[in-house]
Amino acid sequence: MPRQTKPRKISEQGLQLVARRFKVLSEPARLKLLMALEEGERHVTALIELTGLTQGNVSKHLGILMGEGMVDRRKQGLNAFYFISDPQIIELCELMCSKLEKEFTRKSTHFR
Amino acid sequence: MPRQTKPRKISEQGLQLVARRFKVLSEPARLKLLMALEEGERHVTALIELTGLTQGNVSKHLGILMGEGMVDRRKQGLNAFYFISDPQIIELCELMCSKLEKEFTRKSTHFR
DNA sequence: ATACTATATCACGATATAGTAATATAACTC
DNA sequence: GAGTTATATTACTATATCGTGATATAGTAT
DSSP, rough: OOSSSOOOOOOOOHOOOOHHHHHHTOOOHHHHHHTTTSSEEEEEHHHHHHOOOOOHHHHHHHHHHHHHTTTTEEEEETTEEEEOHHHHHHHHHHHHHHHHHHHOOOOOOGOO | OOOOOOOOOOOOOHHHHHHHHHHTOOHHHHHHHHHHHTTTOEEHHHHHHHHHOOOHHHHHHHHHHHHHEEEEEETTTTEEEEEOHHHHHHHHHHHHHHHHHHHHHHHHHGGG
């Protein structure tokens, strides 16, 4: 089957940007946080409970996610409410998940 | 705007699998290799030239890509021809690229 | 068998990143 | 202001992974 889309020409720098984005998604802790934010904004303490991560760790990873523009924050009093600022990120994760699901389902049929 | 898809429930193990897949894509060297394979199979020496990576390094990264089932190999005499075994991987990269492209294009308009 | 080529693997040093514990900051309450 | 709570930041250790150089393996040719 031939390809539908033409190969894209990407510079070294472009590749590094792409790699960095993927790297942000390559950490279970950050994926956990993104999933916890899927249903709407959450403040840090809630995220600590939802994810089981420690406070400092949550803060750090949220910082990384924010640095890449995947989440943003709204401060209100003592609380910081985080939310997903780039819904396409969730799509990417969804795609990867359904990919894996299909893959394993397919493989499992080899044993029936 | 409300979400179209329901949040997915993923176990700790599932998250780790997803993270691992993303991690494979989080390396410029491996992205370079995948891009070089986009137009069809290539043998290792060709990949060395196309990517500018060293031989050992190419072999190592191809091994990692193969370990995750993203590429596969066909041996023919002295040569090893690698090819993309999971076209969806390319889709994922495409998605990330076009995402970044749009994002930067949009940002650039803020300065006109 | 020897020599040669293509690829894979190994051992290593250097770097990056995760997690933790401790501390700093900032907003609120009294 | 003193005390308290929520979050951010810092310093540190441990681990993982990259790239490299050297070596091993396997196919080919003479």
